[in-house]
Amino acid sequence: MMKKKIVVVHDMMQKEYVYTLSEPVGRNFHPDFKPDLTPKEMLALGVFGGKYMTDCQKEFPKNWFVSALLSPKKYDRTLNYFGVPASQSLSVWRKKGWIYQDDPRGWFQWYCRYYMGRRIPKEDERQISRWRAMSRHIAQVKKYCRRGDVFCRARQRQALLHWAYDSRLL
Numbered sequence: 001m002m003k004k005k006i007v008v009v010h011d012m013m014q015k016e017y018v019y020t021l022s023e024p025v026g027r028n029f030h031p032d033f034k035p036d037l038t039p040k041e042m043l044a045l046g047v048f049g050g051k052y053m054t055d056c057q058k059e060f061p062k063n064w065f066v067s068a069l070l071s072p073k074k075y076d077r078t079l080n081y082f083g084v085p086a087s088q089s090l091s092v093w094r095k096k097g098w099i100y101q102d103d104p105r106g107w108f109q110w111y112c113r114y115y116m117g118r119r120i121p122k123e124d125e126r127q128i129s130r131w132r133a134m135s136r137h138i139a140q141v142k143k144y145c146r147r148g149d150v151f152c153r154a155r156q157r158q159a160l161l162h163w164a165y166d167s168r169l170l
Contacts, residue, residue, distance in 0.1 A: 005117070011056040013104045021117035029114075033128045035164030039112045043068035047162050048087060049075035052108060060112060081168075082151065086158035098130070107131070111164060134163045141170045 002024055009017040026038065037045070043053065043064055050071030057065050069079040077085045093099050093106050100123050103109040110127045137156045145152035150168050157167035 002117075007059065007116075007118075009056070009059050011059070013056075017102065019102070019113065019118050022119050023117040025116055030124060030128050033131065035111070035131070036166035036169070037161070037164045039108070039115050039164075040064040040068075042108075042161060042164060043070070045069075045161060046079045046081040047158075048080075048108065049077050049085065050079035051075040052105065053112075056105075056109075060116065080158050081161055082154040082158040084154045084158055086155045087162055100126070108162065131163055134160060134165060138165065138167075138170060141167060145170070 002022070005021040007019050007021060009019075029035075039060070040063065044067040046069040050069050051074065053060075053065070053068070054070050054072040071079055075085075077083060080086065090099075090106065099106055100110060102120070102123070103113065107127060107130060110123070114124060114127070137160055141153050141156055141160070147170070150157065157170070160167035
């Protein structure tokens with residue numbers, strides 16, 4: 001049995017947010033949640049224009065950031081693996097109700113914390129459902145692109161990377 005660990009977050013978007021890690025890192029995921037990529041792999045490939053995790057690195061393992069493509073000052077689409085923008089702004093995410101109050105940065109923040117071992121059953125179900133919904137993009141890439149043509153539908157492929165699907169394999 002794993003000893004639970006308490007994490008206290010203090011960054012630009014959260015002050016003194018506290019959560020518990022109750023599962024081993026990278027293990028015991030919901031049976032319907034099988035991401036292709038770890039947060040560390042996503043950061044190294046290039047996601048969210050490099051801007052996403054620039055002020056909250058203390059919360060996560062240092063080795064996640066050794067090869068991470070980050071842009072501390074501003075969003076830089078050239079840091080995305082496919083070199084294209086593929087996400088909407090945080091303000092749009094908020095308007096659409098996609099942001100959970102404890103994860104103000106959105107799905108990827110939820111995934112990083114879930115990967116580390118945090119579990120919030122109701123929110124986990126919601127986010128996993130959103131992750132599964134991205135499969136429609138996989139179907140479109142497979143339908144309209146030749147296998148191995150990694151830059152066909154680059155925006156959709158980049159969006160899939162943002163959701164831990166390895167679209168380079170499609």
